[in-house]
Amino acid sequence: MNAHAAWSHPQLLAQVLRPRRDGRSEVALRIDALGEPRRALALEQAIRALPGVQRVAILPTARRLRVVWDTHRLSLDALVERCTAMQCPAQPLPHDDADDARAAELHDALKRLLVAGMCMMQVMAYALVIYLGAVDFVDFTTRGLFRWLGFLTTIPLVAYSAQPFFAGAWRELRARRLGIHLPVALAVALVFLASAYDTLRGAGEIYFDSVNMFVFLLLAARYVELHARHRGNAQGDAAIDAAPLLAQRRRADGTLETVPALALRAGDMAHVAEGATVPADGVLESASARLDEALLSGESRPVLRRRGERLAAGSVLLDGPATLRVECSGEATALARIGALAARARQARDFAAASDRDIARFVVRVLALTTLTAAGWLLVDPARAFDAALAVLVVACPCAFALTAPAAFARALGVLARHGVLVTDGAALDRLARVDVALFDKTGTLGVPQLGIAGVEPLRGDSREEALALAAALARESSHPLARVLADAAAQCGPPRQAEGVEAIAGAGLRGMVAGRALRLGRADFALDRAQAGIHANSALLLADADGAIAAFHLAEHPRRDAQATLDALRGDGIAACIASGDTPARVAALATRLGIADWHAHQAPADKLALLGALRAAGHVVLAVGDGSNDAPILAGADVSAALGGGTGLAQAQADLLLADDRLAGLAHARAVACQVRDIVAQGRRWSLLYNLCAVPFAALGFVPPWLAGIGMSLSSLAVVANALRTGRESGHSRQELRA
Incomplete structure (x- = not known):
């Protein structure tokens, strides 16, 4: 079977083809050549010319090509072969419902933005005629005609483009909470209904141009934020695409x-x-x-x-x-686990959830200011009450306040993913910026164990090779760093032995049957009874059976290449380091001394680590836990923020908020720098929103800001904070390079 013909295999077709309701099929192709515009255009034309092809969509930034076609007229292997013939090798990708949902969401947002833009341009042209009538005579029939044209053109904008705001407001009301959609929906509805009423009666002011600009600019800010969020999510898709x-x-x-x-x-x-x-x-x-x-x-x-x-x-x-x-x-595979975590990252909690209460309080104040403004003008000049209240409602709308955090967090996810750090919980970045203690596991996290044949000490007459082969039979069933070291060291000792009924005891070791013998591999107090364990208390690993110890394994351990630089960077940022390890005191102290860590704890079972974590948190510390083994899973789940190494166990990764996919600790310092930058940018955006409101609301309440100017000001404010949020990660790139060096 050649490479192209292999794509006719039913198992592969089930992975990559997405059936459609119209009977056609859709496939996503990874094509690196799409980064070159000429080749991308030539390939698109060549594929459109194939029989049965209905639609071709190119996503240059993601290097993806989506094709909808009739599989009865054109097979997948023929489609892939055509791409190869165009010197654009293609890799069909597993169909991903999340990717389809993102594409549909972005496409829907773009359509609503385009409709709003078209309506805005038309209504502005009609409004120009009416504005000219204020300085030069335009007969009332012509003015009335253009008022009606503005009304008819605004209907699609309100009914279609602004529909997400109305739907969002309805969801907020049903949930009995206040959010950013309610004031937007109120502003759009009030402006449109009041202007429609004045159009029908042929008198009064109309603000169709204001509502059109308001919706268009707000949709533009939302589209920029949505596009940035999708770009961030797409970084995690690289793991899935590469498989x-x-x-x-x-x-x-x-x-x-x-x-x-x-x-x-x-x-x-x-x-x-x-x-x-x-x-x-x-x-x-x-x-x-x-x-x-x-x-x-x-x-x-x-x-x-x-x-x-x-x-x-x-x-x-x-x-x-x-x-x-x-x-x-x-x-x-490790790659599949990373892909699963990337999918989990896509479904991370709403970045703005932590600030829902702040937004609700903001909305309450906006509605209260609007009501007070209307009441005040009703007492002074009722004719100006509606315009002034509407201007306050639009000016004080908390869109900029609410968009800052999602835009900054979305940008941060993309930046960190490009540097080997996957964030599976968006709220973890906020907590990471407040961390002041980092609690590390030792073996496999800060230290890298090594074992040579000279480090095997037979205790009952077995050869070193035989003892190592028996231990490796158990070790191959575990992903713990020490177990991997034993398995790798035994690779040169002949055919591997098979173990049966292997059971892992968290923080202690492994037990199982090898060649009919019940063996235990792990700490001395696990492998031996209490009386014998004291003799071998300083051994890192012991292999034993019912008759006693078989062999001791003396592993050398040295710090990870980037451990010292990472610890120095964290200390420089005010974060204290602590080690909690299940290893012996002598070995923990040796590594802690080399890394300059004064606070260390040995012989720590998972329950002991949790108790240590509880003590730190009770003392008021915000704790980052870092580990890689299954025995670290409880502390990773219980910490304020947790990080697991990419080479760690699946259980540890499943509990972690951050995955260091590159298996390098340097990602911690980089993630901390980005988290602090996100915190600062969110604070800047909110300060700007508050300052803007403090300056603009009094003028709007006093009647000096017409509704159309209020709409422009609020929308441009939202665009400004989104653009500022997209700076996330640009200033922290140097720290990554310094840590690597």
Whole structure:
């Protein structure tokens, strides 16, 4: 099966084709060449000429091409082959309902904006005639005609373009809460109804131009914010897009076959060609290979991997070919976990939720000011009461106040995703800016363990190789950093042993059956009874059976390459560091001393770590917890903010607010810098909103601001705070480079 014909496989078609109600199918293609306008145009024309193609949509920033066509007239493999013939290799992507929803949301917002723009231009032209009539005579019949034209042209704007504001106001009223949609809906409805009434009776002022400008400029600000949010969400899609759907598997006779990547099983030998993407997580069987792991690390420099080292799905092989022994594929890969977390990030809590009470109070004040203004003018000059109250309602509308946080947070998500940090809870950024204590796990987080054959100490006459092979049989069933070290060290000790009934005890170790023997691997107080455990208390890992200790494993540990720089950056930002580890006091103290951490705690079970976390929070600290193992999951779930390493366990990642997808601690300092910048930008936007209201509302209440000018001022204010929010991340990029250096 060649690469193109493989796309006729039913398992692949089910992954990538999205059936439509009209009987056609839709597919999204990842095409890197779409960044070049000429090639993108030529490809679009070539695809439109194919039989059965109904619609082609290009998304240049996402490097995606969406095609709707009749699969009975054109097969997917023929479509992919056509792209290749145009020198634009295409990678069909799994159909994603979230991506479809985002595209539909953005398309709907754009349509409403375009309708509002068209109506605004027409109504402004009609209004010009009426304004000219104030300085030069225009007969009443002509003025009446243009008033009616303005009325008829504004109807589509109110009924269609402004519909999201009315729907939002209705939702807010049903939920018995006040939000930004209510004053907008009131302003639009009051202006339109009052102007329509004056048009019908042929007298009085009309403000169709004001309502058109108001809705158009507000929709423009919303569209900018929505586009920024979608760009941020699209960064997480890179993990999903990069996962290859095809793989080359080596048969028993040595020949290659092209199969769906999902069909790979543990133990299969996959062939990865030069320039191809690694299709599954596994172990390199070739002597060495250079890979681009930018998807996971954000680092553009190639990484050299040697035989026995693990390769992650989604990495690109720069020197090939290479042979990969598959360990896991499909949804079990690290890349798939990152993709799942990216999807979780898309559904993160509403960024503005934390400020709902502030917005509600703001809206109450706006409505109160509007009511007071109307009441005051009814006493002084009833004819001017409506105009003055309307101007206050529009000027004081809290749109700029409410748009600041979503725009800044959306921008922050995109910036952090490009630098290897996935945010799965948008509210975590606000808490991260207030953190003053960072609580770290040791093994695998701050320290990287290593084990050579000389570090294996047999205690009952077994050879080092035999003891290591027995321990590795249990270790292969765990993703704990120490277990991975043992499994990697045993790769050169012959065929792997098989373990049965392996059970992981959080913070203690592993137990299971190997060759009919009940073995325990872990801390001395877990592997041995209390009387024997004291003899081996200083051993990092022990392997034991019912007769006692079999071997001790003495692991060397050194700090992660970027641990010291990250800790220094956090300390410089006022964050104290603390270590909570299940390891022995001697080993914890050694690493803490090297990293300059005075506050450390050893022999910490998960319950002990939670107790330590509770004590810190009771003392008034805001705590960031960082870990990578399943035993860290409770503290990650309980901390104010939590971060897990990309190489950690799935359970740890599932509990974390931040995922350091590049497996580098430097992402913490970068995320902290961005979080602080978001906090400052949100504060700037809100200060601007308050200052604008303090200056403009008195003039509006005194009748000096007509409704059309109030609409322009409020809308431009919203655009200004959104534009300011898009600065997020630009000033913190240097810190990332400094930490890498």
